[in-house]
Amino acid sequence: MAEDKKPEVAFLGPKASYTHQATLDTFPENSYTHRPEITIEDVFSSVQSGTAYRGVVPFENSTNGSVVFTLDLFADMSNKYPDILVCGESYIPVSHCLLARHPSPSKNASVIDSPLSSGAATPTSRDPTPAKPLTAPLGDISGIKKLYSHPQAWGQCKAFLNTYLKGVERHDVSSTSRAAELVSLDASGESAAISSGIAARVFGLGVLARGIEERGDNCTRFFVLRKKGEEASGEVEAEKTQTQDPNPSYKTLISFTVDHSNPGALANSLAVFARHGLNLTSINTRPSGVENWNYIFFVEVSGSSTAGIEDGRGGNGGAVDLALRDLKEVCRGCRWLGSWENRLQR
Numbered sequence: 367m368a369e370d371k372k373p374e375v376a377f378l379g380p381k382a383s384y385t386h387q388a389t390l391d392t393f394p395e396n397s398y399t400h401r402p403e404i405t406i407e408d409v410f411s412s413v414q415s416g417t418a419y420r421g422v423v424p425f426e427n428s429t430n431g432s433v434v435f436t437l438d439l440f441a442d443m444s445n446k447y448p449d450i451l452v453c454g455e456s457y458i459p460v461s462h463c464l465l466a467r468h469p470s471p472s473k474n475a476s477v478i479d480s481p482l483s484s485g486a487a488t489p490t491s492r493d494p495t496p497a498k499p500l501t502a503p504l505g506d507i508s509g510i511k512k513l514y515s516h517p518q519a520w521g522q523c524k525a526f527l528n529t530y531l532k533g534v535e536r537h538d539v540s541s542t543s544r545a546a547e548l549v550s551l552d553a554s555g556e557s558a559a560i561s562s563g564i565a566a567r568v569f570g571l572g573v574l575a576r577g578i579e580e581r582g583d584n585c586t587r588f589f590v591l592r593k594k595g596e597e598a599s600g601e602v603e604a605e606k607t608q609t610q611d612p613n614p615s616y617k618t619l620i621s622f623t624v625d626h627s628n629p630g631a632l633a634n635s636l637a638v639f640a641r642h643g644l645n646l647t648s649i650n651t652r653p654s655g656v657e658n659w660n661y662i663f664f665v666e667v668s669g670s671s672t673a674g675i676e677d678g679r680g681g682n683g684g685a686v687d688l689a690l691r692d693l694k695e696v697c698r699g700c701r702w703l704g705s706w707e708n709r710l711q712r
């Protein structure tokens with residue numbers, strides 16, 4: 367069947383996750399088969415093993431910061447994903463809803479009468495001026511005893527949760543769409559999910575509140591993964607059309623570790639990028655996993671590295687390749703994690 371011939375793109379599922387939206391944004395359904403995976407690690411695994419042509423994973427949220435699960439997989443302490451590279455990115459606006467199976471948002475229920483619905487969280491000595499949520503529930507939500515979502519989502523909806531669902535038990539699950547799926551299976555009707563409006567339709571749930579995120583411009587950045595040795599881009603026509611910018615700029619992700627006992631080791635490593643005129647656009651750290659209080663650093667720089675770095679020939683002599691060569695001299699270990707076209711629109 368022609369359907370079977372389409373390249374497979376693995377993504378953090380189930381269907382209707384924000385990662386699914388990012389996948390649809392980059393890989394049109396008529397040219398690719400979209401394969402939902404249960405965890406972000408499963409996506410890495412499918413790309414590493416070659417069973418998926420590409421993978422899509424969340425990397426960073428504009429309100430709540432890095433997706434640490436993804437960073438830890440790039441850190442790859444057990445050397446399970448040595449061939450994973452980033453080859454693309456996608457920015458998706460994220461607007462969360464509160465979803466439940468038996469939404470009683472009795473349209474008539476007075477939101478104003480409920481003590482839970484005053485729109486102001488209780489001031490405490492630790493937080494005397496709590497943030498005000500952007501939105502209120504559409505009806506009575508006092509029956510909700512359990513909340514499900516991806517850990518990233520709690521931090522994106524703090525004001526709403528503190529105001530209207532303070533103290534309600536929270537369950538971390540693998541994605542926001544998995545949260546919606548679990549709620550759809552809970553006959554008690556006492557659970558709710560933080561998930562998307564699309565997930566409400568896919569899992570037949572009702573919407574108890576819309577736009578519950580902290581900020582109206584909440585946005586998540588996703589990475590497209592490929593396996594080392596696979597063409598960077600362009601082999602499939604549909605993917606080529608993603609380039610809309612006639613003068614695209616590029617970004618590169620690099621990880622490195624330093625000898626923490628050496629004063630200036632980190633400063634010397636970062637100075638390499640400045641010396642080669644590379645703008646550092648982000649820096650993250652995670653525990654290295656080697657010993658306590660030892661870190662792995664992730665930096666994103668402007669520019670790209672091309673042929674040669676991948677197979678150890680040293681690259682094309684561009685600024686990123688030269689920086690990688692010099693970085694090796696001053697850090698303990700470093701790894702090029704891919705270069706891709708910058709898709710950030712300002």
Ligand SMILES: O=C(O)C(=O)C[C@]1(C(=O)O)C=C[C@@H](O)C=C1
Nearest residue numbers: 383384385424516518541542586
């Ligand atoms: O759970 C999902 O729907 C995801 O795609 C994951 C994820 C994330 O990890 O950041 C993506 C976007 C939102 O920021 C919340 C969750």
